[in-house]
Amino acid sequence: MSTHRYHQHFTVSWDQLHRDVRELCHRLIERDFKGIVAITRGGLIPAALIARELDVRLIDTVCIKSYDHMEQGGLEVLKGVDHQGEGWLLVDDLVDTGRTAKAVREMLPNAHFVTIYAKPDGKPLVDQYLTEVAQDCWIQFPWDMGVAYVEPLVDQAKR
Numbered sequence: 001m002s003t004h005r006y007h008q009h010f011t012v013s014w015d016q017l018h019r020d021v022r023e024l025c026h027r028l029i030e031r032d033f034k035g036i037v038a039i040t041r042g043g044l045i046p047a048a049l050i051a052r053e054l055d056v057r058l059i060d061t062v063c064i065k066s067y068d069h070m071e072q073g074g075l076e077v078l079k080g081v082d083h084q085g086e087g088w089l090l091v092d093d094l095v096d097t098g099r100t101a102k103a104v105r106e107m108l109p110n111a112h113f114v115t116i117y118a119k120p121d122g123k124p125l126v127d128q129y130l131t132e133v134a135q136d137c138w139i140q141f142p143w144d145m146g147v148a149y150v151e152p153l154v155d156q157a158k159r
């Protein structure tokens, strides 16, 4: 798989991400979770924000890697957990092809799995998500970006 499958960008600011996570939390508030399992690294920040909203103090991780920027490589599980997820909330930032989700689902079949963003191929693998994003759209997360100077249009036009 390669960068060629992405034709548009969806840029998420810190503020937008925070509002989206809180919105998802409104839909989780009735449930009582033993703890949260965050899928690293993308699930860590949503997991911290969710833990704050739902007053969860027990946090574990499944450590997994599949992408090097937009290039999808082999799935590497660096750390698992010693249970099947009963009563736990499983959190990732997004599902794209669903490959990561499928692998983690097999490890934690009983967890309640949520992501903030979901693309069509991956969404059947999660129990809940907030926003659907097109399959050919690359989601730009705030931790991958920085604030940069933009030249005024009149100066750009001179060149």
Ligand SMILES: O=P(O)(O)OC[C@H]1O[C@H](OP(=O)(O)OP(=O)(O)O)[C@H](O)[C@@H]1O
Residues within 6 Å of the ligand: 039, 040, 041, 042, 043, 064, 065, 066, 067, 068, 092, 093, 094, 095, 096, 097, 098, 099, 100, 101, 122
């Ligand atoms: O549905 P998929 O096609 O498997 O893609 C989704 C996964 O890809 C990203 O993780 P990545 O492997 O880039 O690692 P990171 O979380 O450390 O950025 C993202 O955080 C999801 O975990």
Ligand SMILES: O=c1[nH]c(=O)c2nc[nH]c2[nH]1
Residues within 6 Å of the ligand: 067, 094, 096, 137, 138, 139, 140, 141, 144
């Ligand atoms: O930052 C990211 N944005 C994405 O759209 C994506 N898909 C897989 N992995 C991803 N990482």
Ligand SMILES: [Mg+2]
Residues within 6 Å of the ligand: 039, 040, 041, 042, 043, 092, 100
């Ligand atoms: Mg990830």
